[in-house]
Amino acid sequence: DAGVTQSPTHLIKTRGQQVTLRCSPISGHKSVSWYQQVLGQGPQFIFQYYEKEERGRGNFPDRFSARQFPNYSSELNVNALLLGDSALYLCASSLGSSGANVLTFGAGSRLTVL
Protein backbone atom coordinates (compact mmCIF):
# COMPACT_ATOMS: atom_id res chain seq x y z
CA ASP A 1 0.00 0.00 0.00
CA ALA A 2 1.21 3.47 -0.84
CA GLY A 3 2.03 5.64 2.12
CA VAL A 4 1.65 9.40 2.34
CA THR A 5 3.20 10.93 -0.78
CA GLN A 6 4.46 14.49 -0.99
CA SER A 7 5.69 16.56 -3.90
CA PRO A 8 8.01 18.08 -4.74
CA THR A 9 10.70 16.49 -2.58
CA HIS A 10 13.06 19.43 -2.88
CA LEU A 11 12.64 22.95 -4.16
CA ILE A 12 14.48 26.24 -4.11
CA LYS A 13 12.73 29.60 -4.13
CA THR A 14 13.77 33.19 -3.65
CA ARG A 15 12.42 35.65 -1.11
CA GLY A 16 9.02 37.05 -2.01
CA GLN A 17 8.01 34.12 -4.19
CA GLN A 18 5.12 31.79 -3.57
CA VAL A 19 5.20 28.00 -3.19
CA THR A 20 2.63 25.20 -3.34
CA LEU A 21 3.30 21.85 -1.74
CA ARG A 22 1.15 18.80 -2.40
CA CYS A 23 0.17 15.78 -0.35
CA SER A 24 -1.71 12.59 -1.09
CA PRO A 25 -2.91 10.74 2.01
CA ILE A 26 -3.11 7.02 2.56
CA SER A 27 -6.16 5.56 0.88
CA GLY A 28 -9.11 5.74 3.26
CA HIS A 29 -7.60 8.50 5.40
CA LYS A 30 -9.80 11.56 5.56
CA SER A 31 -7.63 13.85 7.67
CA VAL A 32 -4.47 15.63 6.55
CA SER A 33 -2.15 17.67 8.73
CA TRP A 34 0.81 19.88 7.84
CA TYR A 35 3.91 20.43 9.95
CA GLN A 36 6.98 22.61 9.54
CA GLN A 37 10.34 21.36 10.76
CA VAL A 38 13.20 23.82 10.95
CA LEU A 39 16.67 22.31 11.15
CA GLY A 40 17.47 21.08 14.65
CA GLN A 41 13.93 21.37 15.98
CA GLY A 42 10.90 19.13 16.25
CA PRO A 43 8.02 19.52 13.78
CA GLN A 44 5.55 22.33 14.44
CA PHE A 45 1.85 22.05 13.68
CA ILE A 46 0.57 24.30 10.89
CA PHE A 47 -2.87 23.01 9.84
CA GLN A 48 -5.23 20.08 10.10
CA TYR A 49 -8.03 19.36 7.62
CA TYR A 50 -10.77 16.78 7.98
CA GLU A 51 -13.42 16.16 5.37
CA LYS A 52 -12.30 19.31 3.52
CA GLU A 53 -12.81 21.54 6.55
CA GLU A 54 -10.08 23.22 8.55
CA ARG A 55 -10.06 21.70 12.03
CA GLY A 56 -6.98 23.32 13.48
CA ARG A 57 -4.42 26.02 12.81
CA GLY A 58 -1.10 26.53 14.49
CA ASN A 59 0.69 29.77 15.27
CA PHE A 60 1.66 30.67 11.71
CA PRO A 61 1.06 33.93 9.79
CA ASP A 62 -1.65 34.35 7.20
CA ARG A 63 0.94 33.85 4.48
CA PHE A 64 0.38 30.15 5.13
CA SER A 65 -2.81 28.63 3.76
CA ALA A 66 -4.03 25.18 2.86
CA ARG A 67 -6.95 23.32 1.44
CA GLN A 68 -8.20 19.78 1.11
CA PHE A 69 -9.81 18.42 -2.03
CA PRO A 70 -12.74 16.00 -2.41
CA ASN A 71 -10.30 13.13 -2.90
CA TYR A 72 -8.73 14.12 0.46
CA SER A 73 -5.44 15.24 -1.06
CA SER A 74 -4.17 18.57 0.18
CA GLU A 75 -2.09 21.59 -0.79
CA LEU A 76 -0.10 23.93 1.42
CA ASN A 77 0.56 27.39 0.03
CA VAL A 78 3.08 29.86 1.38
CA ASN A 79 3.12 33.40 -0.01
CA ALA A 80 5.76 36.10 0.19
CA LEU A 81 8.47 33.67 1.19
CA LEU A 82 10.99 34.66 3.85
CA LEU A 83 14.39 33.17 4.53
CA GLY A 84 12.96 31.75 7.76
CA ASP A 85 10.46 29.66 5.81
CA SER A 86 13.32 27.36 4.79
CA ALA A 87 12.36 24.05 6.36
CA LEU A 88 11.16 20.50 5.85
CA TYR A 89 7.40 20.55 5.35
CA LEU A 90 5.73 17.38 6.48
CA CYS A 91 2.30 16.10 5.62
CA ALA A 92 0.58 13.48 7.76
CA SER A 93 -2.66 11.64 7.25
CA SER A 94 -4.97 9.80 9.60
CA LEU A 95 -8.35 8.17 9.54
CA GLY A 96 -9.73 11.17 11.34
CA SER A 97 -11.97 9.12 13.56
CA SER A 98 -12.05 9.54 17.30
CA GLY A 99 -9.73 7.76 19.65
CA ALA A 100 -6.02 7.32 19.22
CA ASN A 101 -5.94 8.53 15.60
CA VAL A 102 -2.34 7.73 14.75
CA LEU A 103 -0.68 10.07 12.23
CA THR A 104 1.32 8.63 9.33
CA PHE A 105 3.88 11.06 7.98
CA GLY A 106 5.22 11.48 4.48
CA ALA A 107 8.90 11.97 3.66
CA GLY A 108 8.48 15.72 3.42
CA SER A 109 9.19 18.54 1.00
CA ARG A 110 12.41 20.38 1.68
CA LEU A 111 12.08 24.06 0.87
CA THR A 112 15.10 26.33 0.61
CA VAL A 113 14.49 30.07 0.37
CA LEU A 114 17.40 32.15 -0.93
Place this chain on the structure above:
Amino acid sequence: DAKTTQPPSMDCAEGRAANLPCNHSTISGNEYVYWYRQIHSQGPQYIIHGLKNNETNEMASLIITEDRKSSTLILPHATLRDTAVYYCIVRPYDTSGTYKYIFGTGTRLKVLA
Protein backbone atom coordinates in the same frame (compact mmCIF):
# COMPACT_ATOMS: atom_id res chain seq x y z
CA ASP B 1 -1.32 21.82 26.25
CA ALA B 2 0.51 18.95 27.87
CA LYS B 3 4.26 19.20 27.47
CA THR B 4 6.89 16.50 27.48
CA THR B 5 10.46 16.49 28.74
CA GLN B 6 13.09 14.15 27.34
CA PRO B 7 16.86 13.90 27.77
CA PRO B 8 18.58 15.46 24.75
CA SER B 9 20.78 12.46 23.98
CA MET B 10 21.51 8.85 24.96
CA ASP B 11 23.89 6.13 23.87
CA CYS B 12 23.15 2.43 23.80
CA ALA B 13 25.30 -0.58 22.92
CA GLU B 14 24.14 -2.63 19.97
CA GLY B 15 22.12 -5.66 21.10
CA ARG B 16 21.25 -4.13 24.45
CA ALA B 17 17.89 -2.71 25.47
CA ALA B 18 17.44 1.01 24.95
CA ASN B 19 15.25 2.67 27.57
CA LEU B 20 14.10 6.17 26.63
CA PRO B 21 12.35 8.15 29.39
CA CYS B 22 9.74 10.86 29.01
CA ASN B 23 8.11 13.11 31.60
CA HIS B 24 4.60 14.40 30.98
CA SER B 25 3.51 15.56 34.43
CA THR B 26 0.61 17.73 33.16
CA ILE B 27 -1.05 15.00 31.12
CA SER B 28 -4.83 14.76 31.36
CA GLY B 29 -6.75 11.56 31.88
CA ASN B 30 -7.90 11.22 28.28
CA GLU B 31 -4.67 12.21 26.53
CA TYR B 32 -2.65 9.60 24.69
CA VAL B 33 1.13 9.21 24.75
CA TYR B 34 2.74 8.60 21.36
CA TRP B 35 6.27 7.75 20.39
CA TYR B 36 7.73 8.51 16.99
CA ARG B 37 11.26 8.45 15.66
CA GLN B 38 12.94 10.37 12.88
CA ILE B 39 15.94 9.11 11.01
CA HIS B 40 18.08 11.77 9.37
CA SER B 41 15.38 14.24 8.28
CA GLN B 42 13.00 11.63 6.91
CA GLY B 43 9.39 11.89 8.01
CA PRO B 44 8.68 10.82 11.59
CA GLN B 45 7.90 7.12 11.90
CA TYR B 46 5.22 5.89 14.29
CA ILE B 47 6.43 3.47 16.95
CA ILE B 48 3.75 2.95 19.57
CA HIS B 49 1.09 4.72 21.62
CA GLY B 50 -0.81 4.17 24.85
CA LEU B 51 -3.37 5.66 27.17
CA LYS B 52 -3.10 3.96 30.56
CA ASN B 53 -1.88 0.42 30.11
CA ASN B 54 1.52 -0.79 29.04
CA GLU B 55 1.70 -1.63 25.35
CA THR B 56 3.92 -3.83 23.20
CA ASN B 57 4.24 -4.27 19.47
CA GLU B 58 6.82 -5.66 17.09
CA MET B 59 8.98 -2.56 17.40
CA ALA B 60 8.93 -1.63 21.07
CA SER B 61 7.28 -1.63 24.48
CA LEU B 62 5.72 1.36 26.20
CA ILE B 63 5.63 1.48 29.97
CA ILE B 64 3.36 4.17 31.47
CA THR B 65 3.53 4.85 35.21
CA GLU B 66 0.39 4.42 37.24
CA ASP B 67 0.01 8.18 37.78
CA ARG B 68 0.63 8.66 34.00
CA LYS B 69 3.14 11.41 34.66
CA SER B 70 5.95 9.60 32.90
CA SER B 71 6.61 6.81 30.44
CA THR B 72 9.49 4.78 29.04
CA LEU B 73 9.97 3.50 25.53
CA ILE B 74 11.91 0.25 25.42
CA LEU B 75 13.67 -1.01 22.31
CA PRO B 76 14.50 -4.56 23.46
CA HIS B 77 17.51 -5.26 21.23
CA ALA B 78 18.84 -2.05 19.74
CA THR B 79 20.53 -2.17 16.32
CA LEU B 80 22.53 0.44 14.46
CA ARG B 81 19.43 1.19 12.39
CA ASP B 82 17.67 2.37 15.57
CA THR B 83 19.95 5.43 15.68
CA ALA B 84 17.48 8.31 15.38
CA VAL B 85 15.76 11.15 17.20
CA TYR B 86 12.93 9.79 19.34
CA TYR B 87 9.94 11.99 20.11
CA CYS B 88 7.54 11.50 23.00
CA ILE B 89 4.29 13.30 22.26
CA VAL B 90 1.18 13.92 24.30
CA ARG B 91 -1.65 14.88 22.04
CA PRO B 92 -3.99 17.43 23.67
CA TYR B 93 -7.57 16.24 23.97
CA ASP B 94 -9.82 18.37 21.85
CA THR B 95 -13.55 17.79 21.41
CA SER B 96 -13.49 19.67 18.08
CA GLY B 97 -11.65 16.80 16.46
CA THR B 98 -8.33 18.59 16.08
CA TYR B 99 -5.43 16.17 16.13
CA LYS B 100 -2.43 18.34 16.84
CA TYR B 101 0.83 16.78 17.92
CA ILE B 102 3.14 18.96 19.98
CA PHE B 103 6.71 17.85 19.34
CA GLY B 104 9.58 18.73 21.65
CA THR B 105 13.21 18.44 20.65
CA GLY B 106 13.28 14.70 21.34
CA THR B 107 16.08 12.36 22.43
CA ARG B 108 18.91 11.68 20.02
CA LEU B 109 19.66 7.97 20.47
CA LYS B 110 22.97 6.71 19.20
CA VAL B 111 23.43 2.95 19.03
CA LEU B 112 27.09 2.02 19.29
CA ALA B 113 28.67 -1.00 17.62
